[in-house]
Amino acid sequence: MPSPIQPVLDQIALDMQSRTDRGHVADYIPELARVAPSHFAISVVTAGGNVFGAGDISTGFSAQSITKVFTLAIALGRSGDQLWQRVGREPSGNAFNSIVQLENENGRPRNPFVNAGAIVTTDEVLAGRAPKQALAEIIGFVRAAAEDSDIHINEAVARSEQSLGHRNFALAHFLAAHDNLRNAPEMTLGTYFHQCAIELTTTQLARAGRFLMGGTEGPRLVSQPRVRRMNALMLTCGHYDGSGDFAFRVGLPAKSGVGGGILAIVPGVASIAVWSPGLDENGNSKLGTEALERLAREMDWSIF
Numbered sequence: 001m002p003s004p005i006q007p008v009l010d011q012i013a014l015d016m017q018s019r020t021d022r023g024h025v026a027d028y029i030p031e032l033a034r035v036a037p038s039h040f041a042i043s044v045v046t047a048g049g050n051v052f053g054a055g056d057i058s059t060g061f062s063a064q065s066i067t068k069v070f071t072l073a074i075a076l077g078r079s080g081d082q083l084w085q086r087v088g089r090e091p092s093g094n095a096f097n098s099i100v101q102l103e104n105e106n107g108r109p110r111n112p113f114v115n116a117g118a119i120v121t122t123d124e125v126l127a128g129r130a131p132k133q134a135l136a137e138i139i140g141f142v143r144a145a146a147e148d149s150d151i152h153i154n155e156a157v158a159r160s161e162q163s164l165g166h167r168n169f170a171l172a173h174f175l176a177a178h179d180n181l182r183n184a185p186e187m188t189l190g191t192y193f194h195q196c197a198i199e200l201t202t203t204q205l206a207r208a209g210r211f212l213m214g215g216t217e218g219p220r221l222v223s224q225p226r227v228r229r230m231n232a233l234m235l236t237c238g239h240y241d242g243s244g245d246f247a248f249r250v251g252l253p254a255k256s257g258v259g260g261g262i263l264a265i266v267p268g269v270a271s272i273a274v275w276s277p278g279l280d281e282n283g284n285s286k287l288g289t290e291a292l293e294r295l296a297r298e299m300d301w302s303i304f
């Protein structure tokens with residue numbers, strides 16, 4: 001029996017192509033402001049190893065905050081539960097780059113997916129090494145997860161964010177003021193900006209997410225108990241102050257990025273990557289969320 005997945009993806013991609021209300025491309029990173037909002041791509045890798053896709057599945061996009069999932073896996077592998085002394089595990093209810101909560105809570109970020117928490121996580125991965133070495137480990141992890149060595153950092157995107165990353169510099173210095181940064185703010189942020197500038201296609205991202213679906217497909221990079229915890233964090237914190245709405249509409253653990261990508265996991269069943277550069281008011285892909293909502297409904301995929 002042919003899989004019902006491909007026709008569903010084709011129909012979603014077709015419908016998304018004709019949409020005019022596509023949200024707004026992130027413009028606080030100048031290089032991202034140049035990306036055409038007309039792109040749409042969706043890829044699915046199943047637990048059985050089958051790959052499906054529709055739309056611009058061969059065009060690379062900026063992974064941005066989706067990379068926070070990979071650095072979290074590395075940091076937990078290195079430091080285990082010690083990481084939780086430096087960063088919490090609660091949804092923030094605030095914007096991804098908010099500084100208000102960090103001050104109220106004495107420099108301990110709410111979770112590893114808001115920027116402050118991701119900066120701490122990257123700082124943990126850096127741990128006194130040269131940024132080059134830490135970045136080699138991060139890109140190495142993503143390539144190993146995808147089993148694809150053709151995944152790279154877009155240097156222009158990294159430099160573009162670095163030149164105007166005032167909010168992230170403020171967050172890093174604030175963390176340092178609270179003794180919650182081990183490396184110089186410039187070092188940690190240089191690593192963080194480059195990590196965020198990892199570029200990949202939806203096919204590569206869906207493959208890189210396989211370790212989060214559990215089961216036997218793809219390399220087992222993280223233990224099953226840790227995979228469950230990472231999925232719990234993605235569900236509760238993966239879309240910042242849009243996390244509740246995303247869980248309500250889609251019902252899957254997922255992580256978004258301001259490049260317009262989303263990685264979503266159907267535990268034991270599939271790893272999904274979607275990309276549409278236009279964002280909603282919370283900085284999450286507008287059509288990407290809608291596409292996942294439809295796919296989840298039509299495939300009857302939900303953790304609930």
Ligand code: GLN
Pocket residue numbers: 063064065066096097115161168193196256257258259283
């Ligand atoms: N590099 C981006 C930033 O720090 C990542 C944010 C995101 O994707 N939500 O602002």
